[in-house]
Amino acid sequence: MQSRSRQELQELVREQLQVLLEQENFQGAKALLVPVQFADITEAIEGLPEAMQAIAFRLLSKEEAIEVFEYPDPSVQQTLVEDFKRQDVQYIVDRMSPDDRARLFDELPAKVVRRLLQQLSPLERDATALLLGYTPNTAGRIMTPEYLSLKENVTVAQALEQIRSLANLRETIYYMYVIDDASRLTGILSLRDLIVAQPDQTIGSIMTREVVFVNTNTDQEEVARTIQHYDFMAIPVVDTEQRLVGIVTVDDVLDILEQETTEDIHALGGLESGGDNYFQTNLFTVARKRVVWLLILLVTNSATAAVITNQEDILEKVVALTAFIPLLIDTGGNVGAQSSTVVIRGLNTEEVRPKEALGIVKREAIAGILLGTMLGIVVVIWAFFLQGNWLVAIAVGISLFSICILASVSGSALPFLFRSLGLDPALMSAPFITTAVDVLGVLIYLNIARWILSFS
Amino acid sequence: MQSRSRQELQELVREQLQVLLEQENFQGAKALLVPVQFADITEAIEGLPEAMQAIAFRLLSKEEAIEVFEYPDPSVQQTLVEDFKRQDVQYIVDRMSPDDRARLFDELPAKVVRRLLQQLSPLERDATALLLGYTPNTAGRIMTPEYLSLKENVTVAQALEQIRSLANLRETIYYMYVIDDASRLTGILSLRDLIVAQPDQTIGSIMTREVVFVNTNTDQEEVARTIQHYDFMAIPVVDTEQRLVGIVTVDDVLDILEQETTEDIHALGGLESGGDNYFQTNLFTVARKRVVWLLILLVTNSATAAVITNQEDILEKVVALTAFIPLLIDTGGNVGAQSSTVVIRGLNTEEVRPKEALGIVKREAIAGILLGTMLGIVVVIWAFFLQGNWLVAIAVGISLFSICILASVSGSALPFLFRSLGLDPALMSAPFITTAVDVLGVLIYLNIARWILSFS
Missing domain, CATH: 1.10.357.20 (SLC41 divalent cation transporters, integral membrane domain)
Structure with a gap:
C-alpha cells in the first residue's frame, strides 16, 4: 500500500504544481515544493508539461536543485538542459518582475551551472541567462565553464596527465583552479608552476592560496579592470558560497572594454547606446x-x-x-x-x-x-x-x-x-x-x- | 711593420672619426667606416670618448654592427650597453632630424636588439628608443625580449626541459617561437601543443607554420587590434628581414588600447592629448x-x-x-x-x-x-x-x-x-x-x- 499512497502523493503534488504554475502563482508553487521529498519532486517535475519543467526546477532550493539535477536517471538532466533552451520558458520568466525572479529563484548550485553552461552554446547561454538568474553585464553572463579544476591532493604528474587529455576541451589551460570537495575555490596554479615543479609534488604544496576572484554578480567592467590591473590572462568567478562556477578570459575583456568605451563615447556625444551596432539598427x-x-x-x-x-x-x-x-x-x-x-x-x-x-x-x-x-x-x-x-x-x-x-x-x-x-x-x-x-x-x-x- | 702600420691606420681612423663626430658630420663618419675592417672599427670605436662610442656604433651597417657587438672581448658589449643608457648620447641623436636619423642608422641586427633590450630596464629602453631607431607608438617601442625561442630540430622533451630552466626569466612561456639559424621566424607553438605532443616528436613537426606577426614599425594601435582580433596572448615582432626581435603581450595591449581611447575621447572633447596624465600636468x-x-x-x-x-x-x-x-x-x-x-x-x-x-x-x-x-x-x-x-x-x-x-x-x-x-x-x-x-x-x-x- 506504501507504493500506492506514494504514487497518489506524487500525482497530487504534480497536479497542484501544474495548477499553480498555470496560474503563474510561482510563490505558491515554491511553497508547495518545500516539504516534499526530492525523489517525489523529480517525479512530479517529470510529469509536468515540458514548458513548466524548467520553471519548477528553478523554484527549487539550492540543495534540492542539485539532487534533482543529479537524479540517477540521466535523461532527467538532459531533459532539463533542453528545457533551458526553450523559448516559451524564457518568455514566462521574462514576464516576472526582476525582484520576483530574485526572490523565487535560488542561486543555482555550482555543479549545475557548470553542466548547463557546458551543454549550452554561448548563444543559448545568453538567451537562457534569465533562467540562470544572472543579470546582464555581470561576470555570470560572460563567464565560460571551460576551465581546468584540480584537487589539492593530486600530484604534478597526475595533473599534467589530466591536462594532456583535456587540453583541447578547455578555453585556457594556462591557469588551473584548485577546488575542495564542495567545489569551493581554494587555490590557483599556472601551467608555468606545474612545468617547473617536481612530478611527485602535490598540487596543494605548490599552488597559490591567495586567489583574486570575482563574484557572479560583479559588473563586467569591474571584471575587466581587475584583469587589466593584475595583468591576468583569466580570472575565476565564484558564487556566494565561494564555489567556482566559471572563468572570464582576457580576450573577452578586450571586447568588453571596447564595448564599454563605445558606450562612454556615445554617451559623451549625446547618444543612448544599447550595446547594439548603430550601423545595423533600423x-x-x-x-x-x-x-x-x-x-x-x-x-x-x-x-x-x-x-x-x-x-x-x-x-x-x-x-x-x-x-x-x-x-x-x-x-x-x-x-x-x-x-x-x-x-x-x-x-x-x-x-x-x-x-x-x-x-x-x-x-x-x-x-x-x-x-x-x-x-x-x-x-x-x-x-x-x-x-x-x-x-x-x-x-x-x-x-x-x-x-x-x-x-x-x-x-x-x-x-x-x-x-x-x-x-x-x-x-x-x-x-x-x-x-x-x-x-x-x-x-x-x-x-x-x-x-x-x-x-x- | 704590419702591426705598426695597422696601429697607425687605427689611430688615423679613430682621429678622423672623432673629428667628424665632433663636427656632427655623421654622413661623413658613416662613409669613413664603410671600407674599414671590422676589427679596426672596434679598436677605433673603443678609442673614442665615451659619448661618441654609441653614435659611431649606430652608424655601422647591420653586418658590421653585429660583428663589433659580438667582438671577442666581452667588455666591448658591456661598454656599448652602458653607452646606450647615456643621456648625452641621446641628446645628440635627439637633435638629428628624423629623416637624417633614418638614413644614417641602419636597422640593428636582431641579436643586438635582443641583447640590448634584455640589459636595459623598460625605463631605459624607452629613453634609448631613439638610439634603437624605433619611432614612438610602434611595436618596436613596446616589445619585450622576454620570449622563448626554439629551433625546429629540438625534441618536445628537450623543449620542455629548456622551458623549465627559463620559465622564471620569460614574460610568457605559453607561446614559443621557432627560429632558424639566421633568427628568422619560421613557426609558432603553444605550451598546449607541447604538453599534448609525444616527448620524442620534433618541434618542426608539431609547430604551426602560418605565423601572424607584426613589424617593428607597425603602429601600436594596429598591434593591439591584431591581438584583439585573433584573441592572442602575445604576438611576435620581426624586423625587415623577418628576424624575430621581440614579442608584444596582451596585458600591454590592454593598456595601449586604454591610452589610445583616452586620446580619442580627449580629441573629441577638444583636448590635445600628449599621452601624459592631465591631472599631473602643470x-x-x-x-x-x-x-x-x-x-x-x-x-x-x-x-x-x-x-x-x-x-x-x-x-x-x-x-x-x-x-x-x-x-x-x-x-x-x-x-x-x-x-x-x-x-x-x-x-x-x-x-x-x-x-x-x-x-x-x-x-x-x-x-x-x-x-x-x-x-x-x-x-x-x-x-x-x-x-x-x-x-x-x-x-x-x-x-x-x-x-x-x-x-x-x-x-x-x-x-x-x-x-x-x-x-x-x-x-x-x-x-x-x-x-x-x-x-x-x-x-x-x-x-x-x-x-x-x-x-x-
Whole structure:
C-alpha cells in the first residue's frame, strides 16, 4: 500500500504544481515544493508539461536543485538542459518582475551551472541567462565553464596527465583552479608552476592560496579592470558560497572594454547606446533614440530663448550685441566640454577618485581663469575690429572671461555630482553644462553690456 | 711593420672619426667606416670618448654592427650597453632630424636588439628608443625580449626541459617561437601543443607554420587590434628581414588600447592629448594646450559674428528673432555631434570602413530629416507659446529642420573627409562642424525669417 499512497502523493503534488504554475502563482508553487521529498519532486517535475519543467526546477532550493539535477536517471538532466533552451520558458520568466525572479529563484548550485553552461552554446547561454538568474553585464553572463579544476591532493604528474587529455576541451589551460570537495575555490596554479615543479609534488604544496576572484554578480567592467590591473590572462568567478562556477578570459575583456568605451563615447556625444551596432539598427530606432536627448536639450535651450526675450530692450537698443551671442555660448560650451571630458574619462578609467573632486574643481577653476584671460583679451581686439565699438568689445571680453570660469567649474563639478548621485556622468553632464553656460552666460553678457553701455 | 702600420691606420681612423663626430658630420663618419675592417672599427670605436662610442656604433651597417657587438672581448658589449643608457648620447641623436636619423642608422641586427633590450630596464629602453631607431607608438617601442625561442630540430622533451630552466626569466612561456639559424621566424607553438605532443616528436613537426606577426614599425594601435582580433596572448615582432626581435603581450595591449581611447575621447572633447596624465600636468601647460583649440574655434565663431553683423537689419526690425539663435545653433551642434561621434568611433574601432562613406552619409541624412521633422514641429509650437508670433515660430521651425539635415550630413561626412586626408577625424571634425552649423545655420535662419516676414 506504501507504493500506492506514494504514487497518489506524487500525482497530487504534480497536479497542484501544474495548477499553480498555470496560474503563474510561482510563490505558491515554491511553497508547495518545500516539504516534499526530492525523489517525489523529480517525479512530479517529470510529469509536468515540458514548458513548466524548467520553471519548477528553478523554484527549487539550492540543495534540492542539485539532487534533482543529479537524479540517477540521466535523461532527467538532459531533459532539463533542453528545457533551458526553450523559448516559451524564457518568455514566462521574462514576464516576472526582476525582484520576483530574485526572490523565487535560488542561486543555482555550482555543479549545475557548470553542466548547463557546458551543454549550452554561448548563444543559448545568453538567451537562457534569465533562467540562470544572472543579470546582464555581470561576470555570470560572460563567464565560460571551460576551465581546468584540480584537487589539492593530486600530484604534478597526475595533473599534467589530466591536462594532456583535456587540453583541447578547455578555453585556457594556462591557469588551473584548485577546488575542495564542495567545489569551493581554494587555490590557483599556472601551467608555468606545474612545468617547473617536481612530478611527485602535490598540487596543494605548490599552488597559490591567495586567489583574486570575482563574484557572479560583479559588473563586467569591474571584471575587466581587475584583469587589466593584475595583468591576468583569466580570472575565476565564484558564487556566494565561494564555489567556482566559471572563468572570464582576457580576450573577452578586450571586447568588453571596447564595448564599454563605445558606450562612454556615445554617451559623451549625446547618444543612448544599447550595446547594439548603430550601423545595423533600423533608422527609425536610431532617430527615436537620438530625439529624446535632443528634446531634453531643446527644452533647456528654451530657457536661453526666454532669457533673451526677457532682455530684448537692451538688444533693441544695441543690435550689435547679438552678433557675439553664438561666439560666447559656443566658447563656453567648448571650455565646459574640455573640463568635463577630462573628468568623465578620468572617472571611467578610475584615474580620478570621487574624493579628489574638490582639488580637481579648484584646478579647473584656475585653468578657467587662465583661459578666460587669454581668450578675453583676444576677443576684445577681435570684437572691436569687427564692429568698431569699444564698449561692446569690452562687454564681450569681460563676459567671455566670466563664462570661461563658469564653464570650467560646472564642467568639472557636474560629473562628480552625477557620479555621487549614481547617474552616468557621461550621459548627464552635457545638457546641464549647456544650460548653465547658455542661460547664465547670456544673462551675464546682457547685464554686463547693460552696465557698461550705461556709461556711454 | 704590419702591426705598426695597422696601429697607425687605427689611430688615423679613430682621429678622423672623432673629428667628424665632433663636427656632427655623421654622413661623413658613416662613409669613413664603410671600407674599414671590422676589427679596426672596434679598436677605433673603443678609442673614442665615451659619448661618441654609441653614435659611431649606430652608424655601422647591420653586418658590421653585429660583428663589433659580438667582438671577442666581452667588455666591448658591456661598454656599448652602458653607452646606450647615456643621456648625452641621446641628446645628440635627439637633435638629428628624423629623416637624417633614418638614413644614417641602419636597422640593428636582431641579436643586438635582443641583447640590448634584455640589459636595459623598460625605463631605459624607452629613453634609448631613439638610439634603437624605433619611432614612438610602434611595436618596436613596446616589445619585450622576454620570449622563448626554439629551433625546429629540438625534441618536445628537450623543449620542455629548456622551458623549465627559463620559465622564471620569460614574460610568457605559453607561446614559443621557432627560429632558424639566421633568427628568422619560421613557426609558432603553444605550451598546449607541447604538453599534448609525444616527448620524442620534433618541434618542426608539431609547430604551426602560418605565423601572424607584426613589424617593428607597425603602429601600436594596429598591434593591439591584431591581438584583439585573433584573441592572442602575445604576438611576435620581426624586423625587415623577418628576424624575430621581440614579442608584444596582451596585458600591454590592454593598456595601449586604454591610452589610445583616452586620446580619442580627449580629441573629441577638444583636448590635445600628449599621452601624459592631465591631472599631473602643470596648469599652465594644460591651459596652453587647451587654448590653441579654443582660439581656432573662436576664429570660426567670428565668422558667425560677421554674418550676424551683416544681417543686422532684419534683427533690428524683429528683435524677437534673436531669442532663438542659441537654440538653433546648439541643437545643430548636438545633432552634428551625434552623427560625428558614431562615425568617428566606428572609424577608430574599424567597424566602419572609409569605402562605406556614401552609404553612411545617406543614412545620416535620412536620420537628419526624421530628427528635423520631429524637432521642427515641437519648436514651432514652443516658439509660438514663448513669443506669440506665428511667423517667427514658423521661421524657427523651418530653420531647425534645415539645420538638422545640414548638421547630420556634415557631422557624418567630415570625419570621412579628414580620414582620407590623413588627419585625425576626432580632432578635426568639431571646429568644422561647429562652423558649418553656426555660419550656415544663422544664414539660413535669418534669410528664411526675412522671406517669411516679408508676408506680414
